[in-house]
Amino acid sequence: MDVNRKQPRRAVATVVLLSGLMVAGTGFAADLTTASCGCSTIKVKKFYDANANGVLDPGEPGLRGWKMTLESVSKSVDSTKYTNWSGVAGWGIKAGSDYSLREGTPIQTNWVQSSPVDENGDPINPQTGIEAFAGKTTWVKFGNYCKVGSRGRTPGFWGNKNGETRMGDGGTLQPELDLLGDLNLVDANGMAFDPANHAEFKGWLRDSEATNMAYKLSSHVAAMALNIEAGFVNGNVTYVPVGGTINELMGLANQSLLDDPQTFVGHPQRAYQEQLKNHLDALNNNAAVVSPTPCKRSFEY
Structure with missing residues (x-):
């Protein structure tokens, strides 16, 4: 399902012909x-x-x-x-x-x-x-x-000990906590969420649910941001279902959280945020993306 709100305009490339x-x-x-x-x-x-x-x-x-x-x-x-x-x-x-x-x-x-x-x-x-x-x-x-797998890790990974260890691979979790704080993450009530430590972050991930769709979307935005920061996911690769890169998808999701932090049932942007959430959920579960370089290929002779 294509994201159809605030989709970045894709420039129509001019094809340079090899000849003629x-x-x-x-x-x-x-x-x-x-x-x-x-x-x-x-x-x-x-x-x-x-x-x-x-x-x-x-x-x-x-x-x-x-x-x-x-x-x-x-x-x-x-x-x-x-x-x-x-x-x-x-x-x-x-x-x-x-x-x-x-x-x-x-x-x-x-x-x-x-x-x-x-x-x-x-x-x-x-x-x-x-x-x-x-x-x-x-x-x-x-x-x-x-196509290759995105190599994304789930919100559950980032809430467990392995995720905590990876977040602290530079000797401290502070850069990762600052990264999360720079996003427009929200809690169940639509209030800004800026985790001070991993225990707080873990509890926020564990309790994430879709009564307020912005909260559920936030959990997948956070996981993807950490996936990109850790080098698991290449944000510049194309994800065909949205017709753009993972970074572009993240930009749409983060902007949507800023614009609409409370998307309960009946909110006009709830379905849009659910689309964004579903795409990021798939990518955080190793969905197929376009490889930035050609893969192995062979043919029957």
Whole structure:
């Protein structure tokens, strides 16, 4: 379920084409080496979609060794190649309009195709109806990302001895207590909560419940803040269900606690805070996030 209140506006990235004019996922450019013979070239760019937005953004790397198969019934083409170090594979072929390009599906099941997709978000694979023009290079793009666990620890962890030990790993709990004090945490009555010691924090976590949804949300905001501070969770990774990073989700939740510290039954923002709570609860329980770097992948030969 997407968070739909105060969602950060996501900038529409301008795609810089590797060559030529991009149309419906493909593009073409003049290629002087093939112009004289009437030959054509199809090339594919396979990229790692680190923010899962389906767009090749600056800095996103190519994926090496990805299986790609080009086919054409009319030209009797059935050729498989693997992308090079920059995520590119290419074929010199005859001009035609019935080429299709299929990306391989990794054996590892944590990979997701993010581009191209249809109106329902389902992967388009293969891409069909690709036209190759005489003397030109047609480019096709495929984007993928892989999922890994968030590595989050629950509020229960941060309330037990192991959590207390981790909070004091610098020799004192004060930096972590100060971190919690800087958040807009509230108690069951919607009053500001700034723990003075771990025992107070533990009791607050133990008693957390959703009569006042802001209280329950606070417990998961606190746990995630400690997860990020401890290095368990990378706040910059994308969590697909909210269409943004964990840090962005935390910003929304913390702002909501400031705006609405008392969200009892009937409050207009109660459902919104429950959405935020559910997302953070999942992440504090190791929900899948987009890996910031490509994962292992292999293919059946």
